[in-house]
Amino acid sequence: MSELAAPRPGPRLTLPRIAGYAERPESEEGKLDRLGRKLIGLGVARTAGLRRHGLSAILTETAQHEAALRPLTDAELRAAAEALRAPLRLAIAQGLPDAKMLGPAFALLREAAERTLGMRHYDVQLLGAFAMLRGAVAEMRTGEGKTLCATLASCTMALAGVPVHVITVNDYLALRDRDLMRPLYDFLGLSTGVVQAGQQEPERAAIYRADIVFGANKEIAFDYLRDRMVLRRNPGNLRRKVERLSAEGPGAVLRMRGLHFALIDEADSVLIDEARTPLVISGSTDVARNQDPGFLRRALRAARQLDEGKDYRIHPNEHRIEITPKGAERLEIMGEYGSGPFRVGVIRDHAVVQALSALHLFHRDNDYVVRDGKVQIVDENTGRIQEDRSWSEGLHQMIELKEDVELTEPRATLSRISYQRVFRRYQRLAGMTGTASDAAWELYSVYGLGVIRIPPHKGDRRRFARDRIFASEAAKCRAIAARTAELHDTGTPVLIGTRSVGASERISAELALAGIAHQLLNAVQDADEAAVVALAGQRGAVTVATNMAGRGTDIKLAPGVAELGGLHVLLTVRHDSRRVDRQLEGRCGRQGDPGRVERMLSLEDELLGSKGARWNRRAARLLRPLGPGVAALAFRARQRRVERMHGRMRHDLLAADRGLGSLLALSGEAE
Ligand SMILES: Nc1ncnc2c1ncn2[C@@H]1O[C@H](COP(=O)(O)OP(=O)(O)OP(=O)(O)O)[C@@H](O)[C@H]1O
Known part of the structure; x- marks a missing residue:
């Protein structure tokens, strides 16, 4: 097998091997295969529209079954869910399920969600889940309710008996998403578990035996890498080995039951942004x-x-x-x-x-x-x-x-793998995010995932101000404090997004100097994150945050705040990727709320700080007198360049996956 061997993406039509340790086998893939997929990727990524995929059929199919479910008692509804298991198992085993097969399940889940969570899946959420069960990434705008949408896909698969991994970007979101939706899972008799950093055996292996497992990408990928090491070290027939090593109880050596189905929230972050860092298991050895x-x-x-x-x-x-x-x-x-x-x-x-x-x-x-x-x-x-x-x-x-x-x-490296290879080994993969289209080509060419854009439930009411550009970091910080004071006086809640702990602290100090009370949320000040987020939409609230509040954070507006124009998001940099900016912008204007976005940049920003950015820096300086809109082009041009550069790095990493260690590898303990 060549160094570059990689599995072929695309739907698998065989029955998932629930008894064994499921994963897609790596297959030989020639250069021509890869080139072909990349070319197809160009087309698929761009044209993946709703009609083309016939997604709307799921709406009529679901509607047909809804009326019959409404009069059922809870016990009867549960019995209906049990009765659905066998046909779903068959449908999933045959490959990609169609609208006819999924309609009854979606109708039941919609009814159960309304009873247990007080939320009824919107039509667009049905479309999103259908797209995912068809093996795609559903692009749904920030704040559209992907957490609820995901329950349709995860419960359907779990009812069909497929072990489900719901993967997101951090431990906090994994736990939050499970807890928020737990009444629905419990109602259906589906067991759930959340893997979190710091959990040890035997707890960890027990969690993986749940029907639906929630976890951050790192935790799940490391657990897979550990299992692979165990399997490699134990000689003998794979099937018998798996049976022996995954024996129930505290003696279980394998943590997972394999890679059956992954539903990846924030798919672009997990599959693209994080994919630049390989994962390494290390241990103490003589070396x-x-x-x-x-x-x-x-x-x-x-x-x-x-x-x-x-x-x-x-x-x-x-x-x-x-x-x-x-x-x-x-x-x-x-x-x-x-x-x-x-x-x-x-x-x-x-x-x-x-x-x-x-x-x-x-x-x-x-x-x-x-x-x-x-x-x-x-x-x-x-x-x-x-x-x-x-x-x-x-x-x-x-x-x-x-x-x-x-x-x-x-510590010495014992085992190493890239994220790309972990996720490509899932038998079925699906994802959702608010910002997939910028990454559509890469998602298809690396993972075989098409992107399907789902229309929003309500229109976008956000207002975007023109970028403002300052000569120095200090001038920018002062202007941010002044602007925040202005907004604060009107009672408008403000979320200030920063790039690093240091930057958040600098802005916090500037606000303190101006006498503006505020909350700080960063890697050092992370206690009671949920409480800080809960308060961020209150009248007069000022919150300074790093990327911790960048994805998944749901800021609810307090009564009266919508009338003031909603949450005001102040961005203080352009990040390396436009998608990260769009995620921060998405903290406001959720579920059709009003919201405002404003960006304040400086010529000393990190994006323009490197030597490679000399030209962009010079252009921004020269263009500044012509107006901030023109100078902002230099920032965007630099951002595009960095995006391309990172794309190349991920490509190289995948290609050299089995090669020598990289100095940027992240390592976890080997046990
Ligand atoms: N069908 C529904 N009925 C009522 N409220 C809903 C529904 N779907 C979602 N919501 C609400 O919409 C808000 C946003 O949901 P959520 O945080 O899941 O959005 P998201 O799409 O995951 O956002 P992001 O892209 O920022 O992660 C939540 O407060 C949620 O309770």
Whole structure:
């Protein structure tokens, strides 16, 4: 099998192997196959419209069964759900279910949701769920109610006996979504479980035996990687091995029951944004023990002696350090005067690159925080601390050395996989997000997922102000405080979106200076997140948040706030991806609410900060006198460039998946 072997996407028409450890086999795939899929992707991604897929048939089919269900008692409705199991199992086993097969299930779920949650699925939510059960990503605008929509797809699959994974971007959302919808699952007799960081055996394996398992992408992908390691280590026939290792009870060695069906919320974030970082399981081995602190310290000292530009180059957007031939020569000379592993070229150079990365690519209060004497990673996509994760291949220790905190034990890579490969191994995959179309081509060409745009339940009432651009970060912060004060005086609630812990703290300090009471939500100040979010739509509320409030956060407007124009979202940067901006914009104007979006940028913003952005920075400066709208084009152009660059990195990562370790790999404990 070649290094690039990859499974073919597209519907699978065989019965899911519930008894075994389900996953799609990797298949040989030639260059022509891949090229073909990419070309098809171009067409599918663009034309995936509602009519083309005949989705609206689900509405008439569902409506036909609804009237008969309404008079049933709860017990009778439950019995009807039981009776649906067998036909659903058959329908799902035959491949992609059609509207006729799903109509009765959707009608029943709609009725059960109204009784248990007080919410009746809107027609557009039926369309979204149907699209997902047809193996697509449903693009539904932010605030349309994807959480409720997902219950149709997850319950249908679970009733059919297929183990379901509902995957989202963080632990908080996984737990919240399960808890919000739990009355419906309980009513139907479907068991649910939520995997969360920090859970150990035997709890973890027990959770995976639930009908519907909720979890963040990292948790689920790491558990899969662990299971793969266990399976690899145990010789013998796969089937018998799986039976032995997944024995019920505390002795279960395998955590999961395989990869049957994944419903991915925030699909673009999980499948695209996160896919730049490979997952690594690490453990202490002899190789790791060889990396003693003395050697790491020596490498860090060497890195500090090198000159940027001459000996090494920094590529911040690609998160990469390149040693120049001159730098390599200098390191070789240093090696000659060194001792132990520092004399060995490959080991020394690798460690120096990690040291340079620690010094120049990873910044405190941006990529990580130092808390309780420990370096803790802040996830760049979700803004959250990843407690039990560390960077691999000595990078974490280099950052610890840089920050002068106690060194943790270096660990060696035991197993490694990219997100792309984990998700491509699901027998069935579906997703939903508010921002898929920008990523439609990649979703199809990598995962075989078409994007279907679902119309909104109500129109968009958000108003967008023109971008404003300031010469410096300080001027921008002052202007943000002044604008917030203005809005605050009218009682309008304001959500200020920032990019990092550091930026959120700077704005918070500026607001404090202006005497504006506010709430701060970031990786360091994350206590009682639900309470902060609940208050964010109150009259006069001011909330400063990082990306923690970027996706999935449902801010409900207090009475009277809609009359003031709804929530005002103040964006303080453009992110690396337009989709991240759109998610933040989507915190207002939910379910047809009014809302306002305003962006305040500065020429010192991180997006324009790197060397590669010289031209964009210059253009923005020159164009500023012509009006902020024109100068904003330079920001957007840079954003497009970074988006393309990240796309290339994901492509390379997938291609090199089984190759050597990457310095950016995230590692989890091996047990
Ligand atoms: N059918 C329905 N009836 C009544 N309220 C609904 C219905 N569907 C959704 N809602 C409400 O709409 C709000 C938004 O829902 P939700 O947070 O699931 O949106 P979302 O699409 O997931 O948003 P985002 O894209 O930001 O994650 C919630 O307050 C929810 O209770």
